[in-house]
Amino acid sequence: MSLSPLIRFGTSTWTYEGWQGQVYTRPYAKTTFARECLGEYCQYQYKDEPLFRTVCNDATFYRPPTANQLRRYLDQIPEDFEMCFKVWEEITIPRYATQARYGAKAGQPNPxxxxxxxxxxxVLIPYREARFEPHTGPFLFEFQRHGLSAHEFCARLDEFFRQVPKDFRYAVEIRNAGLLGPDYHQVLEAHGVAHVYNHWSYMPQLAEQHRRMGSFTAPFTVLRLLTPLQMPYEAAKKRAAPYTKIVEELPDMRRDTVELVKKAVVEKRQAYLLVNNRSEGNAPLTVQALVDRL
Structure with a gap:
């Protein structure tokens, strides 16, 4: 394949039992599958080359990893592999949702x-303790829909990125389409932070996101293909389970993804492309189709 080394393909997490017989061919005990299958994920090949050079660790949205967890990953990943991490939700939610898992904090502002x-x-100290920095892809700040004004959100974002270390890379994923525009772009560009182009239920198409942004904002970009547009998460999950096959191709998503990745490569930017099963039904097959188109 003549795929640019600037492009890294991966999936949203790697611990899907539905991929056994496809990505995973070794026998695993049910109790150890999630802990032991990362190494085989990294070795999975398509057209005689490793397909996945990155992955998104979604679990870190719910709690930061420990240094010991990161060391276990180091034991399984190859030298050229980078893992992207969602940032702990305690940092990215302005108000706790009214969900039972938040207990007494449900519905309250998040200080x-x-x-x-x-x-x-x-969040960052365990990466330094484990010496994981060479394998750390962009940290992904996922901001779900919220009631902050564009001015307040951008001001808080600007203040935050002024104070965090510059030796890691950061990317911001928003779910409020109204934030896309010059103010948001200016904050990200000022700090070398990427916008995450997310193909998600209630966001505009990827090409429209780029039109509103005007240009990339960092030396790298991140694309996350999550769900079909105009489809709620639970409906997408039900449609795609058990994640063993493509249930429906999304041609506009594929076209826009390829065009954005090509733009990034022409501008010599790294591109991290993370695919979720809930977009088309089986993330590895979606990745293969995108590789073929590129």
Missing amino acids: RFLDPTLFKDL
């Missing part, structure tokens, strides 16, 4: 929203 000290002390 730790975009707290740079918390991020440095509880």
Whole structure:
């Protein structure tokens, strides 16, 4: 394949039992599958080359990894592999949702929203302790839909990125389409932070996101192909399970993805492309189709 080394393909997490017989051919005990299958994920080949050179660790949205967890990953990943990590939700949600898992905090404002000290002390330190930096892809700040004004959100984002270490890379994923535009672009560009082009239920098409942004904002870009547009998450999950096959191709998503990746490569930017099963039904097959188109 003549795929540019600037492009890294991966999936949203790697621990899907539905991929056994496809990505995973070794026998695993059910109790150890999630801990042991990362190495085989990294070795999975398409057209005689490793297909995945990155992956998104979604679990770190719910709690930061420990240094020991990161060391276990190091034991399984090859030298040229980078893992992208979702940032702990304690830093990215301005108000706790009314969900039982938040207990007494449900519905309350989050005093730790975009707290740079918390991020440095509880999120970043384990990466340094484990010496994981060479394998750390962009940290992904996923901001779900919220009621902050564009001015307040951009101001808080600007203040946060002024205070965090510059030796890691950061990317911001928004779910409020109204934030796309010059103010948001200016904040990201000022700090070398990437916008995450997310193909998600209620966001515009990827090409439209780029039109509103005007240009890339960092030396790298991130694309996350999550769900079909105009389809709620639960409906997408039900449609795609058990993630063993393509249930429906999304031609516009594929076209826009390829065009954005090509633009990034022409401009000599790295491109991290992360595919979720819930977009078309089986992320590895979607990745293969995108590789073929590129």
